Amino acid sequence: MDNNKLSRAGSKNKEQPSKTPKKKKKKLSGKRIFWTLFFTCAIAVFCAIAGYLYISVNGERLYQANKDKITVNETSKVYDRNGDLMGELSLQKSDPVKSEDIPKLLKDAFIATEDKRFYEHSGVDLWSIGRAAVKDVMARSKVEGGSTITQQLAKNIFLTRDKTFFRKATEVSIALALDRNLTKDEIITMYLNRIPFGGQIYGIKEASKYYFGKSDLNDLKVWEIATLAAMPKGPSKYNPLRNPELSMQRRGVVLSLMADQGYITADEAAKAKAVVYNYEPPKKKQNYQNFMDYVMNEAEDVTGLSEDDLNIGGYKIYTTMDANAQKVLEKEFADASNFEKSKDDQPVQGSMVIMNQENGSLVALLGGRDYERKGYSRVTNSRRQPGSAFKPIVSYAPALETGNFDMNSQLSNKKQCFGKYCPGNLHGYSDTIGMSEAITKSENIPAVWTLNEIGVKTGFNFANKLGIQLTEDDKNLAMALGGISKGTNTLEMAQAYSAFANGGKFNKAFSIKKIDGSDGKPVYTHKDKSEKVMEESTAYQMTEMMKKVVESGTGTKARIDRPVAGKTGTTQSGISGLKSNRDVWFVGYTPELTAAVWMGYDNPDKTHLLHNSSPLAAAFWGKVMKQALENFPAKEFKVPDNVKQPEPPPVEETTEHVSGLIASYSPDTQTVSLSWNGSDSGNATYRVYRKESSEADFSLLLNDVSSTSAEDMGAVAGLTYQYYVTAVSKDTGTESDPSNTVTIQVEGPPEEQLPPDENTGDNGQDGNTDQGQDGNTGNNPGNGDQGNGSDNGNGNNGNNNGNNNGNGNGNGNGNGNGQQGGDQGSGPGAGTGNGNTDNGTIVPPDNGSGGSTDTGSTGDGTKKPDNIGSGPFEDGTNP
Template sequence: MPNDPLSRSNNRNTNNKSNQKAKPKTSKKKKITGKRVGWTLFFTMAIAIFCALGGYLFILISGERLLTANMDKTTINETSKVYDRNGNIMGELSIKKLEPVESDDIPKLVKEAFVATEDKRFYEHQGVDIWSIGRAAVKDIMARSMVEGGSTLTQQLAKNMFLSRDKTFFRKATEVSIAMALERKFSKDEILTMYLNRIFFGHQRYGIKAASEFYFGKSDLKDLDLWEIATLAAMPKGPSAYNPLSNPNDSKARRGVVLQLMYEQGYITEAEMDKAKAVDYKYTPPEKDRKYQAFIDYVLREAERVTGMTEDDLNIGGFKIYTTMDAQAQTAMENAFSDDSLFESSKDDQQVQGSMVIMNHENGSLVALLGGRDYQTKGYSRVTQSRRQPGSAFKPIVSYAPALETGQYSANSQLSNQKQCFGNYCPGNLHGYSSTISMTDAITKSENIPAVWLLDKIGVNTGVNFAKSVGIQLTDQDKNLAIALGGLSKGTNTLEMAQAYSAFANLGEYQQAYSIKEIQDSSGKTTYKHDKSETKRVMSEQNAYQLTQMLQNVVNDGTGRSARLDRPVAGKTGTVQSGIAGNSSNRDVWFVGYTPEWTGAVWMGYDNPDAKHMLKNSSKLSAAFFAKVMGDALKGVPVKEFKTPEGGQTSPPPVEEPQQPELSVSGLSASYNPSTQTVSLNWTGTGDANTQYRIYRKETSEAQFTHLIDSVGSTSAQDLSALPGLTYEYYVTAYDLASGQETSPSNTVSLMIEAQEIDPQQPDPGTEPGTGTEPEGPGTDNPDNGGTDNGNPNGNNGNGSDNGNNGNGNNGNGNENNGNNNGGNGSGNGQPGGGTPPGQGTTDPGSEGPSDGAITTPGEVVTPDSGTNGDNGGTEAPSTPQTDSGG
């Protein structure tokens, strides 16, 4: 029976015996014999040899065919084209190439430079260098992609002739086949000559002659110097990164590598190498590039980054690149940069430079940008390649915005405005002090103490983290209170500042700027499209709107009045002092602001600032430039208001208003001192020590009075910006800091200032950097002469109402006593902390004021200290203290 246990047992025994008998047969079948191994190896080798021969024959035939087909071609597609945001063509990436150069016209040293740099075994291999391919293969395997070229100079020529830029095995095999065909058909010298006539050198220049003529103005290669030869030989590795126009510093560094290789391989002497390494590139091509070139170049850099292609790939690929540029805005910017009257004049050929970025804060798209007055020919873009200290323009980023986000402060919050030190760090105000000041007034007047005090309260790390969240690049060295006034270790640029402020304009949402919407290949297929998923919230809508309202006050009634337009504008100025003892001029001036439509950032200054190359004007210059460009860029665009938070604006919590004494002002009188060129004002007031007296002024040609300066706890003040030959009218009001109550105007006084003949032996206080103050007083919005550079070389322009320093105001080393401020506010731009090298951007937090004036309070020496203010330590000034003079 099938289920019988005995039967199942017998079956198991039978199966076990069968298995035991089958084992020897199985082992015999799996036994590997020498005969079997021999036949396997024979057939394997035969197949390998057959494949190798077939592959070799394919390479030979393919190489010859491809070489013949592509010998005289430069491109296989139409030129790539770039379009603006409306789909209108901006320009074509046309190839610029001169006639080929014969071998005899190429100096031997030129050939040696390229061989030494690109392929030192060029004369030894037959088109393919096995060692280089092996090294490249190892790197490719480790990276799991085709990252290493391993190409010989012949293969580079083959790649340019085949014209495909895809990093694939097929392309590499094609390179090899063409390279071998080249080696069979031409001599080494002929190959090298063809290579030099076809290689890409950046700026759409192909061939050594075109490059030599464009970069050095030399069509005869025999006229090239060694450093110029090495500069050209440095470019094939990275034409965009190493060409001397776009990246002079990187080009010089790469040139040094080329010269080192030439020296090591015996082509030049050590002395020749050292001499050629030291030369700086200064040539400027006489021709000007086309319209929109700055934006097109930025687009190309972004396209390289987002696609992984090279500029060479983009030139010949027949691509259609759709960008975010607004033609009207870019044209307005280019026109402004070419208008010399909008820039301060220089004493020599080193002109004042500038940079500007405009972006759409609603979606992060770049609208217009330009990185210099001579960008069309120079190619060096200060939009991204130059980093400078931002001065007071950094206050909203690192102090006020993060303070609002803590929930402990609002626009009405009273901040400390008392004269004080934070450890050994002692910033100062321009227009005196008070016990408290509202956040709105602190931003409007650009007072220093409240910004530093606030950062100390919320913690330095809080400010640093917020700045990083809106795209500012900071280092560990920036973790100190000096950043409240823009004292950054590496500075920033207009692109970063525009991105940061765009978050305020966009109700607290930050987006990284971009310039490319879409890229299509020659067949119309989309190869890249911008991903709009990078938006992140950095502030609440309510807090962002509060900050916008405060920044509107800066433009309407504060230091940014020169940026006013016929539409709402919010923004902040920034002025960075020279940092040179005895020099009251400015190193950098900024304005960063926004309308309901767009956000813009402007910087002005010298590329290489020193004692002779400083700005006499303050940030009014950059604010006026912002107004000019934005006004033209938005011409015809309907005026609208700033967006309000959903559900409407929630007003900040009210502040309790203590009972205040009745305020009144009377008996105003004015007198002018020709020797110090100051107007002294005196009046009678009924306020107490917390009362702020506001002085208003109107020049007779002006339509209305404007807020000039403030005086706290004193019934006297001085106007340092009055100009000879003009008539001024003044009145004063009293303002209660706690309640916000302001009295009616006092009596009005009129004063005619006689024109004075200036002693030619003395510096002109209006044009030469002295050691006095440079306030940007209200009512003097003309960026060319508005209240700047009126410093008295004797340093006696101080505000007598301030408890000053009976010491030497010119070097900032006075002792602080309760006496008259004989040194004066800004009587000397002392170099705190041991001095600042002329080449380093400085922002001394001890001298920021509401009027963008360049001023350092005498006797307030900023000394680095380990300090305990702020959070997690690191709250003191950096080892090289920064000097912020306004805005």
């Protein structure tokens, strides 16, 4: 071997240090283990004894100090947006009920539901606490509580409402003290007399009186007992008035528990589960009640406090409510004349939400004409199909957002099907129609066509961004016309439209600005959070188009003395042969506020449908908003900077023209006959438009008329009508300018003439005056000197004069307000005749083959129903 290598190897071996010998581990002796365990146990026992003594002494002290109290805090108070007191959350409770006056089954129901080991533990059930902890760990969230009935009672007589470990420990200490000082029967009796049952209702007797009208608890039936026993788990959530479906579901759980534990039979449980709650508590008028209830629900959500905590915690809750707007809303909801009259005791209901679009603050809301404390609020609990009011949300705004459309874009308006879905129009068809005109007239084909062009998913996602709750089942073209499975409500619709009013920024609605505790320290403060959901130019164009809806379209009844943009909506009955509506809507906004109105029956059926359409809701919207805006400085809609105005489409020249329109009326057939000179090309069909004198605008009467004559068999005697005709090119679908307008007064049946008198000139035939169209003049020759008879009507040009020519002096004056004036003059000098007044003449509807029901209008004393189709949506079809 190389000597160098050996040298290096030897050197390397010399450099390695010697290994240190391992130390021997000390063995734990039995003596050491004994003393370690001894001192550990001793310390644990000492801590346990000390803790137990502390809990016992503290619990005993608190029990003795508070056994006759529910709270030492003052009642919580609620304030409006100006800081003025709205009301106090005062408790509503009866005198305590003695144990012998509480049925055993009632006690058993609460024990079965809340604490089935009630008679076995000593106030705290360690087994239940352990079981709940295991379930919470497995679910990684709190899914089950371990509080006993005794602990719940302890919580209700405790002094503070803070959420801390020490509060829970003290709750346990009071529960142990309660169990030491009271019998089990005394505990369950005290518990039933003190627990909350929703709103400010406290105690079993007050709950029985409020929810069932029964002061004697022995009168409660099994299903009523179970309904009350279902409430402690969630007094608001399982309130039978406010949430009848959830209450019924929870009642079923309670009845199953009672049957499983042998308190009732399975047959009794099944029968009690099937009962539907329909009790209505006596009405107690309290201002702002619906708004206050909404506030309390929101307070529970944002603070994590229970309703009971909020009731008795001495909190000061500052809200966004405008007192004037809320009072106006409550006043108009109480006025029956604002609602269609029902045939029976089921009234037409309504809901309205008003909010400030700039920050999402709720200004006023009301969820029913008969709203009671913690009652059923249609603002949030009722969901109905929105009809055409959904078109801007799901079709037109998302189309503008793609950048491929603008407010003047031409949309398809041909009669067509989309697969198996075949919607229809009300005002006929053409090759194309501008987007603005399509919204103004509320045509259906363009809305469906547009959604089909941009894709259902695009419209679906856009509606979700605006806060509308949709499901996967809604991903179809019927969505364009408001055909959504779950429906929506006035809160969601107001939120959605507020983004149009707010330049494309969406704010979630809220009602609480801040909450201060009883010590004056802030508990919660709202923070504004806007989200951009569309381009400013999209919101601007939607506003411009929806302004025309109110100016000259389906929403004219919503016009007030401020700028208004909005959209009507109607859903039809869907019942074959019934031309009536389920729901009517108007959702609109001014530069200051956004509001949504819904009207309809809670349970629509063949006998409970609306005969009016969306103008009813639009009129209500205008009536309320005109007053509600009194305290809001007037503004104008903002025109965004750098928004390029869309170029209007080129006007197509047309050779079609209609002239020479004439009209006549036949009393025998009660028909108005129309004829006109046809178009020059001869390649056109015709549309006939009609306007009764009380109506603001013309509406389509007949479509696709192939000849140059037509008949109106729906004219009513005593009314005055105007007509014009247009030609529609078969090649281009372009509609011509209107023909000349003709006015015709439909005469009533001839009246019996009085025989002439030697001193009386024959009576002049009175002209009919219906809402003031130009008067007709009639001449009636008689024997005698010239006499005059006149009718004075109300309206635009309301004086109709009839002249009698004869030999004799006689003046006959007839005042007609409605169908026709009186015909009588007597004596040589003067005489008077009184006319009949006709208020509320019904003009039969024109039945189209489906189509939007957004064109009706109501005049003074005359009502013209809308044109309606046969399906549940506004297209007159089933999807």
